[in-house]
Amino acid sequence: MSRTSRRDFLRGLTLLGVGAATGVGIVRAGQDDTVWQIDPMKCIQCGRCATHCVLAESAVKAVHVHLLCGHCDLCTAFFEPEPIDLNTGAENQLCPTGAIERNFIEEPYFSYVIDEPLCIGCGKCVKGCEMFGNGSMFLQIRHDRCTNCNACSIGDACPSKAISRVPASTPYLLKSTH
Amino acid sequence: MTGLRATWRSIAAIAVVFSFIVLIVMLGLYLRPTGEDPLDSAKWQDLKRELSDRPADQVVADRLRKLDLDLRREYFGRRETIRLGGTLLLIGLLIALVAIKRSDRRINPVVDPLVMEFSARAMDRKVVRSRWAIGITGLLLFGGMAYLLAAVPAEIPVPGAAELESPGAVDQGPPTVEVLARQWASFRGYEGSGVAPDFEVPLTWDGAAGENIAWKTAIPLSGANSPVVWNDRVFLTGANEKKEEVYCIDAKTGAMLWKKGLIVAGRREEFDEPMEDTGYAAPTAATDGRYVFVMFASARVAAFDFEGRQVWLKSFGPLDSSYGYSSSLSLFEDKLLLQLDQGYRDDPKSRLLALDTATGKTVWETPRVVDSSWASPVVVYTESGPQVLLSAAPIAAAYDPETGAELWTAEVIEGEVAPTPIYRDGVAYFVQEDVGLFAILASGKGNVTESHVLFSNEDGAPDVTSPLVDGERIYLLATDGYLTCIRVADGETIWQEDLEGNYYASPSLVGDVLLLTDMDGVTRKVAAGDGFKLLGENALGEKVDASAAFGPGRIYLRGKKHLYAIGVK
Numbered sequence: 001m002s003r004t005s006r007r008d009f010l011r012g013l014t015l016l017g018v019g020a021a022t023g024v025g026i027v028r029a030g031q032d033d034t035v036w037q038i039d040p041m042k043c044i045q046c047g048r049c050a051t052h053c054v055l056a057e058s059a060v061k062a063v064h065v066h067l068l069c070g071h072c073d074l075c076t077a078f079f080e081p082e083p084i085d086l087n088t089g090a091e092n093q094l095c096p097t098g099a100i101e102r103n104f105i106e107e108p109y110f111s112y113v114i115d116e117p118l119c120i121g122c123g124k125c126v127k128g129c130e131m132f133g134n135g136s137m138f139l140q141i142r143h144d145r146c147t148n149c150n151a152c153s154i155g156d157a158c159p160s161k162a163i164s165r166v167p168a169s170t171p172y173l174l175k176s177t178h
Numbered sequence: 179m180t181g182l183r184a185t186w187r188s189i190a191a192i193a194v195v196f197s198f199i200v201l202i203v204m205l206g207l208y209l210r211p212t213g214e215d216p217l218d219s220a221k222w223q224d225l226k227r228e229l230s231d232r233p234a235d236q237v238v239a240d241r242l243r244k245l246d247l248d249l250r251r252e253y254f255g256r257r258e259t260i261r262l263g264g265t266l267l268l269i270g271l272l273i274a275l276v277a278i279k280r281s282d283r284r285i286n287p288v289v290d291p292l293v294m295e296f297s298a299r300a301m302d303r304k305v306v307r308s309r310w311a312i313g314i315t316g317l318l319l320f321g322g323m324a325y326l327l328a329a330v331p332a333e334i335p336v337p338g339a340a341e342l343e344s345p346g347a348v349d350q351g352p353p354t355v356e357v358l359a360r361q362w363a364s365f366r367g368y369e370g371s372g373v374a375p376d377f378e379v380p381l382t383w384d385g386a387a388g389e390n391i392a393w394k395t396a397i398p399l400s401g402a403n404s405p406v407v408w409n410d411r412v413f414l415t416g417a418n419e420k421k422e423e424v425y426c427i428d429a430k431t432g433a434m435l436w437k438k439g440l441i442v443a444g445r446r447e448e449f450d451e452p453m454e455d456t457g458y459a460a461p462t463a464a465t466d467g468r469y470v471f472v473m474f475a476s477a478r479v480a481a482f483d484f485e486g487r488q489v490w491l492k493s494f495g496p497l498d499s500s501y502g503y504s505s506s507l508s509l510f511e512d513k514l515l516l517q518l519d520q521g522y523r524d525d526p527k528s529r530l531l532a533l534d535t536a537t538g539k540t541v542w543e544t545p546r547v548v549d550s551s552w553a554s555p556v557v558v559y560t561e562s563g564p565q566v567l568l569s570a571a572p573i574a575a576a577y578d579p580e581t582g583a584e585l586w587t588a589e590v591i592e593g594e595v596a597p598t599p600i601y602r603d604g605v606a607y608f609v610q611e612d613v614g615l616f617a618i619l620a621s622g623k624g625n626v627t628e629s630h631v632l633f634s635n636e637d638g639a640p641d642v643t644s645p646l647v648d649g650e651r652i653y654l655l656a657t658d659g660y661l662t663c664i665r666v667a668d669g670e671t672i673w674q675e676d677l678e679g680n681y682y683a684s685p686s687l688v689g690d691v692l693l694l695t696d697m698d699g700v701t702r703k704v705a706a707g708d709g710f711k712l713l714g715e716n717a718l719g720e721k722v723d724a725s726a727a728f729g730p731g732r733i734y735l736r737g738k739k740h741l742y743a744i745g746v747k
Contacts, residue, residue, distance in 0.1 A: 056208075056257065056260055056261075057257060074441070076441065081441065081487070082441065084229065084230070084233045085233075090242060090243045090246035091239060091242050091243070091246075097250060097253065097254075098246075098250060118254070131490060132441060132488075132490075
């Protein structure tokens with residue numbers, strides 16, 4: 001039985017690496033023209049985006065179209081139902097991680113900005129905004145985080161089938177004012 | 179060089195142990211779900227409840243805020259630790275690999291045969307050690323990978339239909355017609371008739387003395403709307419220029435089960451102040467046993483579930499309604515019907531609207547070329563199918579409540595309209611103060627002005643209250659107390675009587691007794707029949723504008739400040 005020399009071993013390893021890289025490249029080439037995205041019109045804010053992503057921190061984040069926002073004082077995306085007071089006290093906030101920043105503009109208007117690193121994609125703000133507001137907040141898969149898996153585990157778990165592949169050239173499904 | 183290799187071996191051993199420890203720590207962290215809501219903590223929830231009970235307690239608020247901060251710090255700290263752990267594991271494994279490799283490096287080949295033999299043995303030992311090193315590293319790497327793979331569920335359970343239900347939705351469908359006929363679910367009950375189901379109710383009471391008053395409950399905000407009843411719950415609303423509220427009252431005890439203000443996102447749209455008599459809460463609520471639907475002069479419409487949670491809210495204002503909006507809500511299956519008649523027909527803005535009861539989304543919308551109206555839509559069940567009847571100048575009209583399609587119209591209405599149409603035995607009755615009463619066969623199609631109007635009668639037409647029909651006679655009660663009885667068969671006036679008092683409350687019929695409650699809260703009992711007969715009077719002791727509602731063993735009368743349940747305690 002002949003022993004494998006180090007040179008042969010390295011050669012084999014290199015060939016294996018090149019082969020694997022080629023294979024992955026071929027597979028990725030087939031996917032590169034599409035990416036996963038959430039259709040905000042289908043999303044029912046079930047909360048699974050926060051828990052079913054293969055990443056430890058979900059690739060799904062809330063986004064906010066400020067042109068659609070009513071800049072409400074009583075923002076139902078920011079405040080939990082029937083808040084004790086309309087202030088930023090933790091007891092009044094809906095977001096479990098305090099990821100929405102509320103800033104006074106002028107009486108009676110406020111701006112709401114999502115602090116993305118804090119957002120876990122639970123969709124509670126989106127549900128609040130959809131229910132009583134203008135629907136200016138919604139969930140999107142952020143492509144700086146998404147690994148574009150072959151099968152999206154959030155998509156598999158999505159009860160409203162809101163996640164599908166979209167062209168990579170238009171990777172976001174944003175709500176607009178028209 | 180042996181010393182150097184020993185050093186590398188030590189480094190390798192340390193790196194392997196380090197990586198192993200990091201891996202164990204990360205496994206521990208991974209065992210907790212990553213998407214967990216930091217505020218799911220039971221302690222946080224308890225404090226939240228405590229604060230809800232005592233909202234002014236600053237000590238509790240401070241404790242809650244500190245706990246909130248600690249929980250969020252812990253949550254993000256864990257997430258940061260996992261990220262750092264991944265980096266450390268990678269570095270540890272890289273160092274381990276390099277160190278193992280360096281510790282195994284042969285420096286100089288030796289040519290001496292004795293040394294060759296020794297080296298061969300040494301080589302064998304090194305090969306064995308190298309294999310062990312590779313094996314352990316591989317175990318660590320593949321073990322970690324296996325865990326990561328195991329952490330992703332191979333099969334994700336498909337959610338059941340129940341999980342797809344929208345929030346607040348319940349699994350039962352809309353109530354059947356038979357169920358509705360036994361409830362008092364909207365203005366003047368089933369088909370807006372004002373006729374009480376065959377409940378046993380007392381017909382004698384005295385509010386001041388408490389005779390046959392089962393309970394009396396203070397209503398925080400005033401409103402001209404009438405109560406609606408579903409089994410053991412009574413709903414009504416109240417409002418002023420600043421607040422709009424919904425009240426749910428226990429029919430047995432009179433206890434206020436919940437009182438909820440409308441949650442309105444953003445700035446409240448301004449609207450013209452309604453006339454004092456109309457007020458901010460004239461439209462009567464409607465309920466389907468799952469939700470209660472409310473509307474106010476602001477044209478805000480909302481749905482609450484029976485636990486008092488606001489399910490949705492829509493705003494259709496401000497409306498161009500000169501006295502203030504007063505049309506009540508009506509229901510057909512899973513559709514909430516709104517008669518948004520406003521302005522004038524030469525600049526038509528009026529429409530009939532059906533909203534999905536579960537979501538508030540518009541199901542259909544039918545434009546109407548009519549003037550403002552203060553009457554309410556009423557769903558009736560004819561032989562040819564359900565119809566929703568609407569009264570506004572210039573037409574008496576019927577629509578298909580399923581699609582909103584116009585079924586028939588009769589150009590018989592002029593002026594301002596507040597009385598709501600009624601229906602009995604295939605005939606719809608419309609009344610307006612200036613033009614009188616019109617009886618129209620509900621079986622027509624298109625414009626039926628010339629073909630389906632059975633009769634008209636100008637006697638005693640009311641300007642506010644709605645008519646009542648007992649099958650053989652129609653009763654009209656004018657605001658000034660003039661009571662007119664008209665024969666169904668030929669439309670002729672049978673009798674007229676000038677009652678004391680002034681009336682905004684529409685008449686009710688219990689068995690063969692008409693109940694007519696005036697603005698001072700005095701209810702006059704009149705026998706339904708071909709001759710006028712006053713059977714008696716009951717004083718409530720409080721002013722009344724709203725129409726009566728009925729439930730098993732109970733008559734509900736809304737005074738200016740209290741809701742009264744008339745019945746046995």
